[in-house]
Amino acid sequence: MDPLPASLAQAETPAAVIDLDRMQHNISRMQQRMDALGVAFRPHAKTSKCIPVVQAQIAAGARGITVSTLKEAEHFFAAGIADILYAVGMVPGKLAQALALRRQGCDLKILCDSVASAEAIVACGAAHGEAFEVWIEIDSDGHRSGIRADEPALLQVARVLHEGGARLGGVMTHAGSSYDLDTPAALAAMAEQERAACVLAAQRLRAAGLPCPVVSVGSTPTALSASQLDGVTEVRAGVYVFFDLVMRNIGVCREQDIALSVLTTVIGHQPEKGWAIVDAGWMAMSRDRGTQKQKQDFGYGQVCDAAGQVLEGYTLVGANQEHGILARSGEPDRDIAARFPLGTVLRILPNHACATGAQFPAYRACRADGTTERWERVHGW
Amino acid sequence: MDPLPASLAQAETPAAVIDLDRMQHNISRMQQRMDALGVAFRPHAKTSKCIPVVQAQIAAGARGITVSTLKEAEHFFAAGIADILYAVGMVPGKLAQALALRRQGCDLKILCDSVASAEAIVACGAAHGEAFEVWIEIDSDGHRSGIRADEPALLQVARVLHEGGARLGGVMTHAGSSYDLDTPAALAAMAEQERAACVLAAQRLRAAGLPCPVVSVGSTPTALSASQLDGVTEVRAGVYVFFDLVMRNIGVCREQDIALSVLTTVIGHQPEKGWAIVDAGWMAMSRDRGTQKQKQDFGYGQVCDAAGQVLEGYTLVGANQEHGILARSGEPDRDIAARFPLGTVLRILPNHACATGAQFPAYRACRADGTTERWERVHGW
Incomplete structure (x- = not known):
């Protein structure tokens, strides 16, 4: 024939085509910005779900990654990436999978925003002799999940975890409402709101004698709009690696x-x-x-x-x-x-x-x- | 542990759960209806893209399947299903893949709605000694693709195919606008419009001395709303196998x-x-x-x-x-x-x-x- x-x-x-020059430019732009702001950068792998893309982000200076499913965690851990935040609230039914990852040497951090979830985590940890590293999710914009920084529940949840033998790794928030904005001023204000809420949560924990080493914030629009990140230790962002028409309309x-x-x-x-x-x-x-x-x-x-x-x-x-x-x-x-x-x-x-x-x-x-x-x-x- | x-x-x-009792009920309902209307039934595999689902449709009486990609055609052919309609307009760049399927024994039918496409098909057929079976796509509702049944282009395209050595397998149409309706009367009228357009196209071809063995119509809403299908030889439908909230709102x-x-x-x-x-x-x-x-x-x-x-x-x-x-x-x-x-x-x-x-x-x-x-x-x- x-x-x-x-x-x-x-x-x-x-076919889904990646223009590697553009991708590399986007990665460098974000990493340089994070370096200038003096924070670590933990890209969200949920955008690409692709090992070579994530490796390019790490090569540029990213420290650890964020994932949206435990399957992503398993996939990237198998590729040699150990520092992984699973950024969706933990439920009892997924603890066995998280435990298995930690037992294999994955430095998996899990998320919690309620006493019920905290209790399930510490019960599983106690039953299996595992000190899960748990970050508390903070609601900085009423968008979705998390505990508001000023709520009494923040200290309750933290104490259940801390006293139950879990390792309090820090606080994290995601100002998803930034997707609804499209002016530099509004974006900068949302970035500041995200920062302030997360820092306040960390301060409340520390004032109560609880550990809170990490203060993690981020979304692509806020990461690219923050003018200062005092008190923040790391930023997360995902879609910046490719960008899209929604981000073009937001103006980033x-x-x-x-x-x-x-x-x-x-x-x-x-x-x-x-x-x-x-x-x-x-x-x-x-x-x-x-x-x-x-x-x-x-x-x-x-x-x-x-x-x-x-x-x-x-x-x-x-x-x-x-x-x-x-x-x-x-x-x-x-x-x-x-x-x-x-x-x-x-x-x-x-x-x-x-x-x-x-x-x-x-x-x-x-x-x-x-x-x-x-x-x-x-x-x- | x-x-x-x-x-x-x-x-x-x-997880995506299939309730097999409900699925089997949906399959039986459609097949019984097609049997009563005296037409063959060719389900669209694009809904499930799943071999056991399609096997259940065939076990209930379906004759052949419809696919939306050549990868689906390859997948189902490998599972022993040979009578396959690829229901998306053929382009030159996909002829090699279609040819390979036919050479392996797949009874693949391809679609055409323009002289340019017809010419590419017959050129490829002539170059490789293959008589492609081609169905002409008819536009019965202005929804998307196809030639209107009364257009001069219908006979032009058919002659390019027939004289160029392709096998004219028939005409087909899909009244996708049925998705915009939600009353039994409007759905029955759309089913009749779909039927009449496709039958008219077949009559014009036959009157011109061209072969047109198959007259194929269908969408889930029209298939479940047609009161008679005179002149139609087969019906196609996809989503009926599972149904969904859109179909619930349409009323089927x-x-x-x-x-x-x-x-x-x-x-x-x-x-x-x-x-x-x-x-x-x-x-x-x-x-x-x-x-x-x-x-x-x-x-x-x-x-x-x-x-x-x-x-x-x-x-x-x-x-x-x-x-x-x-x-x-x-x-x-x-x-x-x-x-x-x-x-x-x-x-x-x-x-x-x-x-x-x-x-x-x-x-x-x-x-x-x-x-x-x-x-x-x-x-x-």
């Missing part, structure tokens, strides 16, 4: 900083409507419509040419499972079939890099010289 | 028919807000908010107890990557920590079964006797 032309055979789409990156895109092929047209149909539907882009309520709605993603240059005004305006609908804003582009003929390869910048990456078993990591490598991701729980 | 209690150790969450199933749910654990509370935090965030549920614009918005999903009984009024009102926010509609449930204590296991019915299933590497298939089995899914492209 004759080979098909290399250019066609190579275009396996959809430009479109040309976005390192993750979905490579796609034009598979058809509806010229009267000005549509090109592409093979990146929601299965590739994810259903994330994070820019829908922001200052600029990019639909299911911003269209770029195959080299990654933004094609202004062209977005994915709709998505089915394996079909994306590409159109121009404003008047329909009736020349769309000539502009993007059948088989044209394009790239789509995603709303939310964490969600889009998760749709793929692996990335295609692209170097500036055009060579690529397959980089696997962790999938599932 | 002492074992943890079995009930806790077993609760590995989040009840909540108690939904066979897919996400098993989740309560990991914390914010009692003042009436929130329980669970370990099913959008990574588990997907970002699909399909019920957002329907008659009842279920947020990120309807909460059920561990046995699958609906807990009226409780939904996931928010989702982060690994955190779901569970709340009651109306007044905050300030007793939520007592109602759903830390560690409580619940099930969440999804907005969209295709999207939620795709977040998991495998299902936990649950029999009525409580035994479960791990059923793998295809992931990626």
Whole structure:
């Protein structure tokens, strides 16, 4: 059988492409900022779920990582990374898995924000002779989980842990509300609110004679907006490694900083409507419509040419499972079939890099010289 | 090390659970309907992407399957299923993969809706001595892809294929707009519109002396709403196998028919807000908010107890990557920590079964006797 032309055979789409130059730039920018602010940096691996990406973050100066599932912890520990924060509240049913990791030598830190959880942790620790390292989650913005820094529950939980034989490792918070903001002033104020709440929690613990070595804060928007981090020992951030259109709308990156895109092929047209149909539907882009309520709605993603240059005004305006609908804003582009003929390869910048990456078993990591490598991701729980 | 209690150790969450009784009921209902309407049934494997699910559909009487990616085609062909429709428009870059499948004995049918695509198919066929079986995609509702049944392009495309040595297998359409409807009358009208358009296209081909053995229509809502299918030879549908909250709102199933749910654990509370935090965030549920614009918005999903009984009024009102926010509609449930204590296991019915299933590497298939089995899914492209 004759080979098909290399250019066609190579275009396996959809694919999740990492632009390694952009990624490296994003990693350096964040690490330099953290160095300047005098804090350690613990990137959140949930964005990439990918060993070479995390290794690049560590090579740049990161100390330890954050994970969102115990499967990620197992995956990165097997790759030689031992200092891991599991940043989701611990429940009794997951203690056996956490214990197994610690027994294998993983320096796993777990999270707690209630007396019930603290009691389960110390009971398991006592039963198995294990001093779990526990960080207390602080609610700095009413966004989701955690104990408010001024609540009596903070000291209660800390005492249950401390007196029960757990190791109080510190306090941590995540100002997730920073995702709702889009001005430098509001972002700086949220970064200060996040810092102040976490530092206050640490002060209350220390004033009560309890240990609190670590004060950990962070989200990508606040990490890039804080003007000072007095009292903070480390910062966590995830999506900055790739960035995305949500972060562009928040104002902490430009479109040309976005390192993750979905490579796609034009598979058809509806010229009267000005549509090109592409093979990146929601299965590739994810259903994330994070820019829908922001200052600029990019639909299911911003269209770029195959080299990654933004094609202004062209977005994915709709998505089915394996079909994306590409159109121009404003008047329909009736020349769309000539502009993007059948088989044209394009790239789509995603709303939310964490969600889009998760749709793929692996990335295609692209170097500036055009060579690529397959980089696997962790999938599932 | 002492074992943890079995009930806790077993609760590995989040997990995608299939209720096999419900699934079998959904499969029988659809197959009986198709038998009564006198048409063959070709289920869409894109919903489950899972061999045992598809085998159950075939055991009930399905003839052949539909897939949304060539990777699915390879996966199901390797499991012994040869009659496969790849229901996404063919592009030059994917012909080598399609050709390889046919050379291995797969009875793969491919799709075409433009002269450009037809020309690429016949050129590849001629170069490799392969008579591809091609179905022409018909646009019956302006939803996405396809040629309208009355367009001159229909005969043009058919002639390029037929004269170029491809095998004209038939016409197919998918009335995706049926997802926007929610009354029996509107659904029946859309089913008739879908049928009439596809039959008209077949009649035009036959009148022009071109072969058109297959007339294939379908979507879950229209398949369950058609009153007659004269001239149609087969129907396709996907999500009916599990159903979901979107289908419930459209009116083609009840909540108690939904066979897919996400098993989740309560990991914390914010009692003042009436929130329980669970370990099913959008990574588990997907970002699909399909019920957002329907008659009842279920947020990120309807909460059920561990046995699958609906807990009226409780939904996931928010989702982060690994955190779901569970709340009651109306007044905050300030007793939520007592109602759903830390560690409580619940099930969440999804907005969209295709999207939620795709977040998991495998299902936990649950029999009525409580035994479960791990059923793998295809992931990626």
